[in-house]
Amino acid sequence: xxxxxxxxxxxxxxxxxxxxxxxxxxxxxxxxxxxxxxxxxxxxxxxxxxxxxxxxxxxxxxxxxxxxxxxxxxxxxxxxxxxxxxxxxxxxxxxxxxxxxxxxxxxxxxxxxxxxxxxxxxxxxxxxxxxxxxxxxxxxxxxxxxxxxxxxxxxxxxxxxxxxxxxxxxxxxxxxxxxxxxxxxxxxxxxxxxxxxxxxxxxxxxxxxxxxxxxxxx
Ligand SMILES: O=C(O)/C=C/C(=O)CC(=O)C(=O)O
Ligand SMILES: [Mg+2]
Numbered sequence: 001x002x003x004x005x006x007x008x009x010x011x012x013x014x015x016x017x018x019x020x021x022x023x024x025x026x027x028x029x030x031x032x033x034x035x036x037x038x039x040x041x042x043x044x045x046x047x048x049x050x051x052x053x054x055x056x057x058x059x060x061x062x063x064x065x066x067x068x069x070x071x072x073x074x075x076x077x078x079x080x081x082x083x084x085x086x087x088x089x090x091x092x093x094x095x096x097x098x099x100x101x102x103x104x105x106x107x108x109x110x111x112x113x114x115x116x117x118x119x120x121x122x123x124x125x126x127x128x129x130x131x132x133x134x135x136x137x138x139x140x141x142x143x144x145x146x147x148x149x150x151x152x153x154x155x156x157x158x159x160x161x162x163x164x165x166x167x168x169x170x171x172x173x174x175x176x177x178x179x180x181x182x183x184x185x186x187x188x189x190x191x192x193x194x195x196x197x198x199x200x201x202x203x204x205x206x207x208x209x210x211x212x213x214x215x216x217x218x
Contacts, residue, residue, distance in 0.1 A: 004178075004179070005072060005074060005090040005091060005129065005178070005179065006091075006129045007129075008072045008090075008091075008093070008129060008179045008181065009047050009049055009126055011178070011179035012044050012047065012179045012180060012181050013044060013177055013179060013180060014041060014044070014174075014176075014177065014180045014181070015041060015042040015043070015044060015046060015047070015124055015180075015181045015182075015183065016039055016040075016041055016170055016174065016176075016180065016181070016182050016183070017039065017040050017041065017042060017068075017097055017118070017182075017183040017185075018037055018038065018039060018161070018166060018182070018183065018184050018185040019034075019038035019039070019040060019185060020033065020034050020038055020160075020185065021034075021037070021159050021160050021161055021166075021184060021185025021186075022154060022158050022159060022160065022185055022186065022187045022188060023158070023160060024154075024158070024187065024188035025185070025186055025187055025188045025189075025190065027188075028188050028189075028190070029190075033160065034160065036161075036169070037161050037165070037166055037169045037170075039169075039170060040113070040114050040115070040118065041115075041119070042097075042118055042119045042123060042124050042183075043119050045121055046118075046119055046120065046121065046122065046123040046124035047124050047125075047126050048121075048122040048124065048125050048126070048215075049125070049126060049127075050125075050127075050213055050214065050215065052122070052215075053122070053215060053216045053217065053218040054096075054098055054122050054123075054125055054193075054199070054215050054216070054217045054218070055121065055122045055218055056194075056195055056217065056218070057100075057120055060100055060102075060103070061194065062100075062102075062192040062193060062194045063098045063099060063100055063101075063123075063192070063193055063217070064098070064099045064100070064101045064190045064191060064192060064193070065096060065098065065144055065146065065151065065152070065190060065191065065193055065199055065201075066096060066097040066098070066099060066152075066186035066190050067094070067095075067096055067142045067143065067144040067152050067154075067186060067187070067201045068094075068095050068096065068097050068142070068183045068184055068185060068186050069092060069094070069095075069135075069140055069142060069156055069163075069183075069184045069203065070092060070093040070094065070095035070126065070181050070182065070183055070184070071089055071092060071163055071166075071167075071181070071182040071184060072089070072090045072091045072092060072093060072129065072179065072180070072181055073088055073089065073090060073176045073177065073178065073179065073180040073181075073182070074088060074089060074090030074091075074178060075087070075088050075090075075178065076175065076176065076177045076178055077167075077171055077175070077176050078171050078172075078175050078176075079171055079172055080167050080168055080171040080176075081168065082164050082165070082168050085163070085164035085165075085167040085168055086163075086164060088167060088171075088176065089132060089163070089167075090132070090178075091129050091130055091131055091132050092129075092130040092132070092134075092135045092203075093126055093127050093128065093129060093130055093181070094126070094127040094130070094142070094201055094202070094203045094211055094212075094213060095124060095125065095126045095127070095181070095183050096124065096125040096126075096144075096199070096201060096215070097118060097123070097124065097183050097186060098118075098122070098123040098124070098125065099117055099118050099123070099190075100116075100117045100118075100120075101117070101190075101192075103116055103117035104117035104118065124183070125199075125213070125215045126181070127201075127203075127211055127213040128211070130203070130205070130209075130211060133206070134205045134206055134207075134209040135205045135206060135209075136205065136206050137156060137162065137163050138156065138157050139155065139156070139157060139206075140155065140156040140203060140204070140205055141153070141154070141155055141203070141204040142154050142155075142156070142187060142201075142202075142203055143201065143202050143203075143204075144189070144199060144200070144201040144202075145199070145200045145201070146191070146193055146197055146198070146199055147197055147198055148198075148200070151189045151190075151191055152186070152187055152188070152189035152190065153187070153189065154186075154187020154188065154189070155187070156184070158187065159184065159185065163182075163184060166182060166184060167182070170182065193217045194217065195217055195218055196217065196218075197216075197217045198214060198215070198216050198217070199214070199215045199216075199217065200212060200213070200214045201213055
């Protein structure tokens with residue numbers, strides 16, 4: 001792992017996101033559970049870091065919160081095998097996939113891409129680099145509060161497609177590059193936030209490792 005990866009938020013070229021990777025979340029939105037990963041992207045301009053705010057575009061009233069484990073790619077790679085997948089991970093981060101559910105639903109009805117609903121500026125609040133050795137992929141806890149009320153509390157063991165499965169799938173079609181970020185999907189409990197709300201999110205990893213971040217919604 002090279003030192004520049006700690007600064008992944010300024011070198012990130014692609015944010016690849018996974019949809020419906022937790023069956024309870026797929027069901028809460030009335031979607032079928034996927035049989036292969038659903039992928040979409042956010043532009044790197046979607047990234048926002050503390051102490052900056054999540055900005056709801058002026059003509060929208062609310063966004064949905066989605067807390068997710070972010071995987072940061074170290075080595076540029078293509079056609080990765082499941083055995084080699086973990087070697088290409090440089091570290092992790094806590095991330096949010098902020099979404100306009102209303103716009104997404106309208107786009108879905110028309111069969112259009114989700115980009116506007118998920119790729120607007122500040123739609124990807126993101127925490128600091130987390131060292132690889134602090135995370136056991138099978139037992140990460142992700143949680144999210146809105147105004148100190150718990151809304152999401154999930155575990156990566158409930159992912160439909162594991163992180164290695166996701167790297168294998170994506171790298172078959174898209175070259176993964178140093179600093180790329182993969183958002184691995186959200187557990188259930190997604191819901192609305194409005195201007196004036198505060199989101200606190202956290203990740204609990206190995207050996208009492210804990211990381212939290214806070215964002216105001218404006
Ligand atoms: O299909 C839908 O209605 C919504 C899907 C998502 O927003 C997918 C995700 O971003 C996710 O599962 O994390
Ligand atoms: Mg998501």
